[in-house]
Amino acid sequence: MKASQFFISTLKEAPADAEVVSHKLMMRAGLIKRLGAGIYNYMPMGLRVIRKVENIIREEMNRAGAVELLMPVVQPAELWQETGRFEKMGPELLRVKDRHERDFIIQPTSEEVITDIARQELRSYRSLPKNFYHIQTKFRDERRPRFGLMRGREFTMKDAYSFDRDEASAGKSYEQMYAAYQRIFERLGLTYRAVAADTGAIGGDRSHEFQVIADTGEDALIYCPNSDYAANIELAEALPLITTRGAATKPLTKTPTPGKSTCEDVAALLGVPLQTTVKSLVLATDEKNEAGDVLKSTVWLLLVRGDHQLNEVKAGKVPGLKDGYRFATVAEIEDHFGCKPGYLGPIGLKKPVKIVADRTVANMSDFICGANEIDFHITGVNWGRDLPEPDVVADIRNVVEGDPSPDGKGTLAIQRGIEVGHVFFLGTKYSKAMNATYLDETGKPQLMQMGCYGIGVTRIVGAAIEQGHDERGIIWPDALAPFRVVICPIGYDRSAEVQTAADQLHDQLQAQGVDVMLDNRGERPGAMFADWELIGVPHRVVISDRGLKEGKVEYQGRRDAQATSVGVGEIGAFLTSKLA
Known part of the structure; x- marks a missing residue:
C-alpha cells in the first residue's frame, strides 16, 4: 500500500472532549471520527x-x-x-x-x-x-x-x-x-x-x-x-480479618463527636485506629403487588469496618436482598433511627431493622459506631452484651490489598x-x-x-x-497494527535512487504478504516520522540518498530508542527475522 492511495488524517491536538489516552490517540491518529455522543465513524x-x-x-x-x-x-x-x-x-x-x-x-x-x-x-x-x-x-x-x-x-x-x-x-x-x-x-x-x-x-x-x-x-x-x-x-471473597471475637474490655459510652460524621474524622478525633470504627449503610426492600404498588418496605442496616467499602454486588446476594434493593430514603432513615445520616448505628433504634454484619465486623469487640444522635458516637460496643447478634453475617465488603487469599496461599494484590x-x-x-x-x-x-x-x-x-502508548503515540502489538512496516523515504519525490529503493523494498515485502505502507507523500522527515509514531506502526525503515551512498538504510522498531543501520541488500532478510 502506498500513502497516496490510502487515507491518512492525523491531528496535532486531540479534541477537547477526548478524556482518556486511547480516545485522544485514536482521534489524533485518525482511527475514528466522532459522529454523535458515543457514536463514531471507523476511519480506514x-x-x-x-x-x-x-x-x-x-x-x-x-x-x-x-x-x-x-x-x-x-x-x-x-x-x-x-x-x-x-x-x-x-x-x-x-x-x-x-x-x-x-x-x-x-x-x-x-x-x-x-x-x-x-x-x-x-x-x-x-x-x-x-x-x-x-x-x-x-x-x-x-x-x-x-x-x-x-x-x-x-x-x-x-x-x-x-x-x-x-x-x-x-x-x-x-x-x-x-x-x-x-x-x-x-x-x-x-x-x-x-x-x-x-x-x-x-x-x-x-x-x-x-x-x-x-x-x-x-x-x-x-x-x-x-x-x-x-x-x-x-x-x-473477603475473609474475616478477625478470626475470633475478643471479650469486652471497655464500657459502653456515649461520646461527643461534634461535627465528625465520618469514620475517618471520628477516629482522628478520638485518637484511635480507623479499624476500631464501624460504618453504617442503610438499604430498603419493597414488597409489591402485581400492579407494582408497594405493600410493605423493610429497612436493612449493613455494617462494615470503617476502613472498608460496601460491595453492592455482594450485598445483592444476601438472603432478603437478592430480589432487589435500593438505598433507603432520608425519611425512612429518620423514621427508623431518629437521626439523619452521618451518626447512624445499631443501638437505640426507633423501629426494628434487619442487621447484616460483614464477617470482620461480626468478630469485632469494643468497636465504635454512631449513636443515632447528631454529634455523638458510641464507644466500647460489643455484640451480645450491648446489642443482639446480627440477623445475617455475610461477606459484603470489597477486599483490600494485603487481605489473606481465599485459597490460603498468600495475600492478595x-x-x-x-x-x-x-x-x-x-x-x-x-x-x-x-x-x-x-x-x-x-x-x-x-x-x-x-x-x-x-x-x-x-x-x-x-x-x-x-496498554501500549508513550508520549509520541500508539505502540501496537504486531498482530493489531494497521500496517506492520512503514517505509519512510526521504526525498521520494526528488531522488530517483531513493524512489527505486523504496519501491523495490515495498514490492518485495508486499509479495511476501507483509502489511507494508510506503509513505510517498513527499513529507518532511520530522512530520513523516511523527505521523507514523503517532499511528504506531511497529517497524520503520528510512531510506535516504546519504544512506544509499553508503549502501545502508535505517531500521527502527517503535519501542527502540535508536535506529539500526542495515545493508540495503540485507534489509529484506532483516525485516523477515523481525516480523517472525
Whole structure:
C-alpha cells in the first residue's frame, strides 16, 4: 500500500472532549471520527485494526468448533418480553416502533434471538452440542457515553452461544471457549488476566472476565501472586480479618463527636485506629403487588469496618436482598433511627431493622459506631452484651490489598484492568424462559443447557492503546497494527535512487504478504516520522540518498530508542527475522 492511495488524517491536538489516552490517540491518529455522543465513524486506519481483531477471533472460534452466523441488529420485542428483559434491561435498551406501532429493540446482545433459533432448529439430542457465534454491531444507550470506544453507545462485539444436553457437556463447552479466549488474547499480543466474575445482568452460574492489564483500567482485579486465584473486585471473597471475637474490655459510652460524621474524622478525633470504627449503610426492600404498588418496605442496616467499602454486588446476594434493593430514603432513615445520616448505628433504634454484619465486623469487640444522635458516637460496643447478634453475617465488603487469599496461599494484590471479554455458563436461564427443549434418547423433552461468550471487538482496540502508548503515540502489538512496516523515504519525490529503493523494498515485502505502507507523500522527515509514531506502526525503515551512498538504510522498531543501520541488500532478510 502506498500513502497516496490510502487515507491518512492525523491531528496535532486531540479534541477537547477526548478524556482518556486511547480516545485522544485514536482521534489524533485518525482511527475514528466522532459522529454523535458515543457514536463514531471507523476511519480506514482504524478499520484495518478492527478487521485484524475480527480475523484472529474468527480463526480461533472456528478452530474451537463454533459455527458463524449473523443475527440482525433490530430484533422483535416479543422475544425479549418472553424472558422479561424488555422491561428489566431498563433505559440502556433502545426501544423503537415500526410504522405499524410494533415494538422492536436495537440489540445490545442476542441471547433471545439465538435461543429462538435453537428451539426451532435443534430438536434432537443428535443435534447437540452446538455453538453459534456472530460478529455484529451492538447498541447500548449509555447514560453518559465517554472514553471513545471504551464506553460508547454503538460498538462491535463477538458473541457466541453454546447449546448442550446436560451440565457436564455444557461445562466442556465452557472450557473450550475459555481456552479459545486464551489463544485469542495471546495472539493479539496483549497482557491480560482471566478472573472469576459476577454474572451480572446476563445471568447464569459461572463466569470469567478477560481483562487487559492497564493502569488506566476501570476495574480492580484481585489476584494472589503465589497461586492461580484471581477474581474481579465484585466477586473476590473477603475473609474475616478477625478470626475470633475478643471479650469486652471497655464500657459502653456515649461520646461527643461534634461535627465528625465520618469514620475517618471520628477516629482522628478520638485518637484511635480507623479499624476500631464501624460504618453504617442503610438499604430498603419493597414488597409489591402485581400492579407494582408497594405493600410493605423493610429497612436493612449493613455494617462494615470503617476502613472498608460496601460491595453492592455482594450485598445483592444476601438472603432478603437478592430480589432487589435500593438505598433507603432520608425519611425512612429518620423514621427508623431518629437521626439523619452521618451518626447512624445499631443501638437505640426507633423501629426494628434487619442487621447484616460483614464477617470482620461480626468478630469485632469494643468497636465504635454512631449513636443515632447528631454529634455523638458510641464507644466500647460489643455484640451480645450491648446489642443482639446480627440477623445475617455475610461477606459484603470489597477486599483490600494485603487481605489473606481465599485459597490460603498468600495475600492478595490488586491491579487495574479493562474488561474486553466475558464467558458465562447460563444453564437454563434462557432455555426455560423460552421453552427451548430437545428430545432425549427416550423421546422426552429436556431443557438445553446454555453458555454465552462475548468479546468487545472495538473495545479491544481502545484497551490495546491504553496498554501500549508513550508520549509520541500508539505502540501496537504486531498482530493489531494497521500496517506492520512503514517505509519512510526521504526525498521520494526528488531522488530517483531513493524512489527505486523504496519501491523495490515495498514490492518485495508486499509479495511476501507483509502489511507494508510506503509513505510517498513527499513529507518532511520530522512530520513523516511523527505521523507514523503517532499511528504506531511497529517497524520503520528510512531510506535516504546519504544512506544509499553508503549502501545502508535505517531500521527502527517503535519501542527502540535508536535506529539500526542495515545493508540495503540485507534489509529484506532483516525485516523477515523481525516480523517472525
